[in-house]
Amino acid sequence: MNIILLGAPGAGKGTQAEKICEYLGIPTISTGNIIRAALKSGTEMGLKAKAYTESGALVPDEIVIGIIKERLAEDDCKRGFILDGFPRTIPQAEALDKMGVQIDKVIDIEVPDEKIIGRMSGRRVCGNCGASYHLEYKRPKVDGLCDLCAGALVQRKDDHPDTVKARLEVYHKETEPLKDFYSKQGKLAIVEGQEEVSETTALVFKEIGE
Numbered sequence: 001m002n003i004i005l006l007g008a009p010g011a012g013k014g015t016q017a018e019k020i021c022e023y024l025g026i027p028t029i030s031t032g033n034i035i036r037a038a039l040k041s042g043t044e045m046g047l048k049a050k051a052y053t054e055s056g057a058l059v060p061d062e063i064v065i066g067i068i069k070e071r072l073a074e075d076d077c078k079r080g081f082i083l084d085g086f087p088r089t090i091p092q093a094e095a096l097d098k099m100g101v102q103i104d105k106v107i108d109i110e111v112p113d114e115k116i117i118g119r120m121s122g123r124r125v126c127g128n129c130g131a132s133y134h135l136e137y138k139r140p141k142v143d144g145l146c147d148l149c150a151g152a153l154v155q156r157k158d159d160h161p162d163t164v165k166a167r168l169e170v171y172h173k174e175t176e177p178l179k180d181f182y183s184k185q186g187k188l189a190i191v192e193g194q195e196e197v198s199e200t201t202a203l204v205f206k207e208i209g210e
């Protein structure tokens, strides 16, 4: 099954992607994580993307489309995949169609802006491996340390409140039109983000028929 997770930054796409990944045994492809890894290891693509991500802007379509093309060509995607954070613009969605990638289901996780701004302040990531946590919703076993690698947890630069507002504006302008795009293809399902992560997961699983 090939799934796209849509939704504002901080709506919980990454968390739900992990659950689906565990359950269906298909990989999650997060353009955000791929870009952050490139930034960290200082590759050419990372250097190109740096200024955009730090200000909350989108990285140019051609760069992320290139990332996705390469990643989807890998063997582990043959049995299905979950796209988290891609597509984020109409041209990106059109590029997927052009590549001949069949999408089965697009799940849009809806969370109001005010809630997102509150939630994002609690978000932390592992500075070493990139795993994500939340001070309220997904606490690490030991405060400040990653469960997986014991790396120090840090706040992403783009999770600071002003940047979050900029990212939400970009989301409404550039990404939200994708709801219409996929609704016309008959693939869109809307899930209201719940207070409890597990409740959202239950709604998501219902949509993918599990």
Ligand code: ADP
Pocket (backbone or CB within 6 Å): 008, 009, 010, 013, 030, 031, 032, 033, 035, 052, 053, 054, 056, 057, 058, 059, 060, 061, 064, 084, 085, 086, 087, 088, 089, 092, 158, 167
């Ligand atoms: P979030 O946690 O807000 O969903 P991500 O981790 O997916 O954010 O992405 C972080 C940043 O990486 C974005 O703000 C953007 O600058 C860049 N990025 C990720 N995916 C895309 C994409 N599909 N198109 C353009 N830029 C992207």
Ligand code: ZN
Pocket (backbone or CB within 6 Å): 126, 127, 128, 129, 130, 131, 146, 147, 148, 149, 150, 151
């Ligand atoms: Zn870690």
